[in-house]
Every structure is written in C-alpha cells, then in structure tokens.
Amino acid sequence: xxxFKHITRYLTKRSFTLVAEGxxxxxxxxxxxxxxxxxxxxxxxxxxxxxxxxxxxxxGYLIPSLYxxxxxxxxxxxxxxxxxxxxxxxxxxAPDGVPYTFDTAQVIRGFLAVxxxxxxxxxxxxxxxxxxxxxxxxxxxxxxxSYELWKLPDGSMLxxxxxxxxxxxxxxxxEKLGESKYVDAAKRGLNYFKQKSDLVEFKSELGTLSxxxxxxxxxxxxxxxxxxxxxxxxxxxxxxxxxxxxPAYPGVDWICSTGVAQLxxxxxxxxxxxxxxxALSFLERIQxxxxxxxxxxxKEANYLPDKEISWAVKxxxxxxxxxxxxxxxxxxx
Numbered sequence: 571x572x573x574f575k576h577i578t579r580y581l582t583k584r585s586f587t588l589v590a591e592g593x594x595x596x597x598x599x600x601x602x603x604x605x606x607x608x609x610x611x612x613x614x615x616x617x618x619x620x621x622x623x624x625x626x627x628x629x630g631y632l633i634p635s636l637y638x639x640x641x642x643x644x645x646x647x648x649x650x651x652x653x654x655x656x657x658x659x660x661x662x663x664a665p666d667g668v669p670y671t672f673d674t675a676q677v678i679r680g681f682l683a684v685x686x687x688x689x690x691x692x693x694x695x696x697x698x699x700x701x702x703x704x705x706x707x708x709x710x711x712x713x714x715x716s717y718e719l720w721k722l723p724d725g726s727m728l729x730x731x732x733x734x735x736x737x738x739x740x741x742x743x744x745e746k747l748g749e750s751k752y753v754d755a756a757k758r759g760l761n762y763f764k765q766k767s768d769l770v771e772f773k774s775e776l777g778t779l780s781x782x783x784x785x786x787x788x789x790x791x792x793x794x795x796x797x798x799x800x801x802x803x804x805x806x807x808x809x810x811x812x813x814x815x816x817p818a819y820p821g822v823d824w825i826c827s828t829g830v831a832q833l834x835x836x837x838x839x840x841x842x843x844x845x846x847x848x849a850l851s852f853l854e855r856i857q858x859x860x861x862x863x864x865x866x867x868x869k870e871a872n873y874l875p876d877k878e879i880s881w882a883v884k885x886x887x888x889x890x891x892x893x894x895x896x897x898x899x900x901x902x903x
Contacts, residue, residue: 587601587604587605589601589602589859589860589861593861595854595857595861595886595890596639596887596890597861598857598859598860598861599857599861599862599883599886599887599890600636600639600641600861600887601861602860602861602862602878602883603632603636603880603883604644605860605861606862606880607624608622608623608624610651611624611651612624612625612626612628612629612648612651612652612655613625613628613629613632613648613880614880615628615665615879615880616865616874616877616878616879616880617860617862617877617878621665623665624651624665625664625665625880626652626655626662626663626664626673626677627662627664627670627672627673627676627677628676628880628881628884629648629651629652629677629680630652630662630673630676630677630678630679630680630681631676631677631679631680631884632645632648632680632880632884633645633648633649633652633679633680633681633683633684634679634680634682634683635884635887635888635891636648636887637683637684638887638891639887639891642687645680645683645684646684646687646688648680649680649681649683649684649688649691650688652677652680652681652694653691653694656677656694656697656698657669659701660674660697660698660699660700660701661673661674661698661701661715662674662676662677662698664716664719665719666718666719668715668716668718668719669701669714669715669716670714670715670716670719671701671702671705671712671713671714671715671733671736672714672732672733672735672736674698674701674702675698675702675735675736675737675739675740676735676739677698678695678698678699678702678739678740678743679739681694681695681698682695682739682742682743682746685746692747695743695747696747696749699740699743699744699747699749699752702736702740702755703740703751703752703755706755706758706759707758708758709758709762710758710759710760710761710762710763711759711762712730712733712736712759712762714733717730720732722776722777724776726775726776726777727777728777728782729773729777729778729782729786731763731766731769731778731782731786732782732785732786733759734759734760734763734785734786734789734790734793735785735786735788735789736759737756737759737760737789737793738756738789738792738793740752740753740755740756740759741753741756741757741792741793744756756793760793760795764795764798769786769798769802770786770787770790770798770799770801770802770805771802771805772802772805772806772819772820773819773820774819774820774821775819776818776819776872776873778819779818779819779826779829779873780806780816780817780818780819780825780826780828780829780830780832780833781818781826781828781829781832781873781881782829783802783806783819783829783832783833784828784829784831784832784833784835784836784885785832786802787799787802787803787806787832787833787836788832788835788836788839790802791836791839791840792839796840799836799840800840803833803836803837803840803842805820806833807837807842807845810845810848810849813848813852814830814847814848814849814850814851814852814853815830815849815852816829816830816833816849818866818871818872818873822870822872823868823869823870824866824867824868824869824870824871824872824875825866825867825868825871826865826866826873827853827856827863827864827865827866827867827879827882827886828863828865828879828881828882828885830849830852830853831849831850831853831882831885831886831888831889832885833849834846834849834850834853834889834892835885835888835889835892837849838889838892838893838895838896839892843896846889846892846893846896847893849889850889850890850893853886853889857886858878860878861883862878862879862882862883863878863879863882863883863886864876864877864878864879864882865877865879865882
C-alpha cells in the first residue's frame with residue numbers, strides 16, 4: 571500500500587499518463603516524451619531532473635522524430651516553444667543557461683522539419699544558422715561559447731569530433747533556403763575534420779563513447795562521406811555481441827543505450843541491415859516499462875546509469891524509423 575501511494579503521488583505530481591497495455595515500443599517511447607514535457611515547454615533532459623528546465627537541444631532534434639511518427643501538432647508546439655526561447659544572437663542554450671553551438675544546430679534540425687508547415691519560423695531558422703555560421707572559423711574549426719557541460723567526471727571531455735553533428739543541419743538549411751554561406755560553412759567544417767588522422771578511430775576512452783562516436787558516424791554519412799564512416803563502423807561491428815549490444819567503447823563491458831541506437835541508425839543508412847536489426851532488437855528488450863531507457867547498462871556502467879535520458883528515446887525512435895525506411899527500400903548504400 572505504501573508503494574502504491576508513493577507511485578500515485580509521483581504520477582500525480584508529474585502529470586504522467588500510464589503507458590497503455592499492449593502499446594508498441596514506439597508508442598511507449600512517444601508517451602515517455604509526452605510524460606517528460608515541461609508544461610507548455612520543451613522536454614526534460616532526464617526523468618528525475620529536479621530543475622524542471624527543458625533541454626532546448628534535445629527538444630530541437632526530437633521534433634523531426636515526432637513529425638515522422640505522426641505527432642505533428644505536438645512537434646509544432648515544441649517548435650513554437652523553441653522560437654520563444656531563442657536568444658537575441660540566434661543561439662540556443664543548454665540547461666545551464668549558456669549558449670552552445672551544438673545545441674543550436676540541433677534546434678535547426680527541428681525548424682527544418684516544420685518549416686514547410688510553419689513558414690513563419692524561417693526568421694528563427696536563419697538566425698540560428700547565422701549564429702552557427704559565426705562559430706565556424708575560416709579554417710573550419712567549430713567554436714562554441716562553452717564546453718562546460720561536455721566535461722566528464724574524470725576531468726576529460728567529450729570529443730570535439732562530436733561537432734561533426736553540427737554540420738548536416740547547416741548543409742540542409744543552406745540547400746533549403748538557397749543560402750550559400752550555410753553550405754560553405756558546412757563544407758569548411760567537414761574539410762577541417764577530414765584532416766584529422768584519428769577522426770574515425772573508435773577510441774578506448776569515455777570521451778569517444780558510442781553515443782559521440784554515433785554522432786560522428788551518422789554525420790559523416792549525411793555529409794556524403796560514406797566510405798569514411800564505414801571505416802569507423804567496422805570497429806563497432808568488431809565488438810558487437812551476439813545479443814546485438816555494443817560496448818560503450820572498446821575495452822569495457824557496459825553499454826550506452828543511446829550509442830547502440832545511433833550505431834544502428836548508421837548501419838541502416840549504409841545498408842548493414844542485419845547488424846542494425848540485432849542492435850534494435852536489443853534495445854527493444856531493455857526498454858523500460860515507462861518507454862524510456864537508462865543512459866547505460868552493465869557492470870561499472872559510467873554514463874547516467876540511473877537516469878532515463880530523453881536523447882536515448884529520441885534515437886530509439888529514429889532507429890525504428892530507419893528500420894521502416896529500409897523495409898520500404900529507402901536506404902543509402
């Protein structure tokens with residue numbers, strides 16, 4: 571009885587809607603997102619985030635995912651919220667209130683998903699792109715006002731190569747808007763990264779865990795560097811287990827749920843369907859009853875292992891989307 575009262579108070583406080591019995595994995599994931607929305611705002615970073623501050627980054631790149639799965643009105647509401655919180659300089663902030671180039675680029679993805687239905691957001695889209703453009707140096711290095719939230723507990727930092735994921739939305743926005751400076755910025759950035767000899771090395775370190783390595787591989791594919799991405803994906807394939815899971819990075823046993831989804835997306839995009847299917851099946855087996863996923867699983871798991879994180883749900887939905895696309899014959903090879 572005490573447990574029942576605790577659960578009831580928790581659900582009432584958070585205005586949760588219980589996942590329907592018999593719901594599909596995708597339906598569960600979408601309900602998780604709805605259950606973790608700040609009222610009239612964006613999506614929380616994770617399930618127990620007490621500050622009640624939405625993540626502009628995650629909300630932004632969730633918009634195209636929701637659009638694909640038929641939640642268009644919900645997606646449009648989130649896009650309008652993003653427009654309402656955009657800074658005067660065009661940037662978008664992390665939950666610490668500091669603007670990040672990476673976060674701004676993910677909101678660009680959201681605006682691009684709805685722009686045909688919401689042309690009034692073009693000004694917001696252009697302002698966000700102008701900010702990102704201002705952060706890409708003439709030699710292509712991507713700068714940002716802060717990397718504070720990229721720092722890890724051991725003093726290291728998440729790989730700056732994750733900024734590759736900034737470039738595809740800039741390229742797409744430039745092509746959509748007919749704005750050559752955005753296309754040029756994306757090309758400069760790509761050329762900068764391609765000069766790095768270790769760009770596609772799946773390193774044995776937390777800073778390049780599968781989540782960030784997944785950002786890198788998907789970005790390379792979307793930027794037309796499929797062969798380069800395949801070099802990196804071979805390293806992930808070499809450590810994929812029979813159950814479909816992939817260690818968070820070479821040399822550890824624990825897995826990062828988001829990274830598994832992202833690597834599966836990359837495999838779907840390059841036509842490695844069987845490998846991607848096994849990874850997605852693994853995720854479906856570990857999905858929590860709430861529809862969410864913990865950041866990591868396994869002995870000595872070291873990436874938010876006690877938190878259901880919103881970006882894992884986003885990439886799970888995208889993974890399911892790409893499985894659909896492959897079945898419909900829409901895949902890059």
